[in-house]
Amino acid sequence: NAGVTQTPKFQVLKTGQSMTLQCAQDMNHNSMYWYRQDPGMGLRLIYYSASEGTTDKGEVPNGYNVSRLNKREFSLRLESAAPSQTSVYFCASSVRNMNTEAFFGQGTRLTVV
Amino acid sequence: GQQLNQSPQSMFIQEGEDVSMNCTSSSIFNTWLWYKQDPGEGPVLLIALYKAGELTSNGRLTAQFGITRKDSFLNISASIPSDVGIYFCAGQLFKAAGNKLTFGGGTRVLVKP
Numbered sequence: 148n149a150g151v152t153q154t155p156k157f158q159v160l161k162t163g164q165s166m167t168l169q170c171a172q173d174m175n176h177n178s179m180y181w182y183r184q185d186p187g188m189g190l191r192l193i194y195y196s197a198s199e200g201t202t203d204k205g206e207v208p209n210g211y212n213v214s215r216l217n218k219r220e221f222s223l224r225l226e227s228a229a230p231s232q233t234s235v236y237f238c239a240s241s242v243r244n245m246n247t248e249a250f251f252g253q254g255t256r257l258t259v260v
Numbered sequence: 261g262q263q264l265n266q267s268p269q270s271m272f273i274q275e276g277e278d279v280s281m282n283c284t285s286s287s288i289f290n291t292w293l294w295y296k297q298d299p300g301e302g303p304v305l306l307i308a309l310y311k312a313g314e315l316t317s318n319g320r321l322t323a324q325f326g327i328t329r330k331d332s333f334l335n336i337s338a339s340i341p342s343d344v345g346i347y348f349c350a351g352q353l354f355k356a357a358g359n360k361l362t363f364g365g366g367t368r369v370l371v372k373p
Contacts, residue, residue, distance in 0.1 A: 151302070189264070189348055189363030190303070205360065237302050249361075251302025 149173050153238050153252035160228040160259045168223040168255050170238030178241045179221035180205075180249065181213060183234040190237060196221055197243075228259045266349055266364030272372040273339045280335045281347060281367040288329035289351030293361070294321075297346045306347075307334070336369075344369050 154169045172179065177198045182190040182205075192205030196215040210232060212224045221240075225232060235256050241249040266283045273279050283292070291310055295303035307318050309325035309332060316323055322335045332351075336343055349364040 187269070187365045189266075189350075189365050190361075191363070192360055239302070248305060248308075251304070253300065253302055 151238055151240055151250050151252035153236075153255050155255060156253065157256050158258070160225075160257065162229060162259060164228050165224065165226050166228065167225075168236055168238075168257075169220070170222065170252060171220045172238075172240040172250070173219065174240060174250065175218070176240035176250075177218070177243055179215065180239045180241075181211075181221070181223045182237045182239065183207065183232075184237060184254070185234050193223065193236075225257075228257075230259045233257060233259045264349060264351055264362055264364035266367055268367060269365065270368040270370065272370050273336075273343065274372045275340060277339050278335060278337045279339055279343075279369065280333060282331060282333040283349035283351075283364045284331045285351055285362075286330070287353070289362075290329075290354045291352040292323070292325050292332040293350040293352065294323050294332070294334045295348045295350065297348065297366075299345070303348055339369075341371055344371055 151172045180195040181193040184190050191207045193211050194205050194213040196202045199218045202213050214222045235254045237254050238252040239249045264283050264285050293308050294306045296306050297303045307316050307323040312329050313327050314325040320337045324333055346366045346368050348366050350361045352361050
């Protein structure tokens with residue numbers, strides 16, 4: 148009963164380092180999303196993938212890239228991490244694009260020093 | 261972009277109390293959603309509202325979609341310790357905004373010592 152699985156759960160990076168956050172869902176959902184959560188600001192959409200093979204920018208895409216590797220997996224890449232990217236990152240999936248019944252992963256807490 | 265103002269930012273509850281929180285927007289939404297986030301977990305959908313004026317319950321939770329489509333409230337009746345967490349409202353505007361969800365900053369519910 149995994150649902151949406153994110154790895155890693157915690158990560159510390161130095162400024163300028165790169166890394167990829169992994170996300171996989173086992174619910175056969177078409178759409179997947181990456182959000183970041185900052186104190187007092189709710190969740191902000193970084194990128195989304197309405198279906199396999201497509202990706203689109205969300206509200207705060209700068210400094211990130213994504214890959215929809217297949218229907219199950221949607222990764223988020225930070226090419227050159229900055230302290231402003233310190234945040235908690237959530238992956239989510241839904242049956243169709245922006246369907247309100249989105250299921251979230253447990254989050255990745257990223258600190259950039 | 262659109263902003264959702266959620267209040268209060270935090271509140272203390274005593275077991276058995278009724279509590280209320282609300283969300284207001286400068287713009288209208290087609291859908292209002294309420295999520296709860298437990299520590300170390302991703303948000304979980306509690307209630308979805310699809311029509312202006314709609315009042316919907318889910319156990320001890322009741323939420324309403326404001327008539328103006330610019331606000332919503334969530335009530336928790338007879339609160340219990342497991343109600344602690346962060347509650348987020350989110351609004352969705354179809355098509356014009358790509359069906360994107362806009363989240364409020366959250367209401368942190370804590371137990372009175």
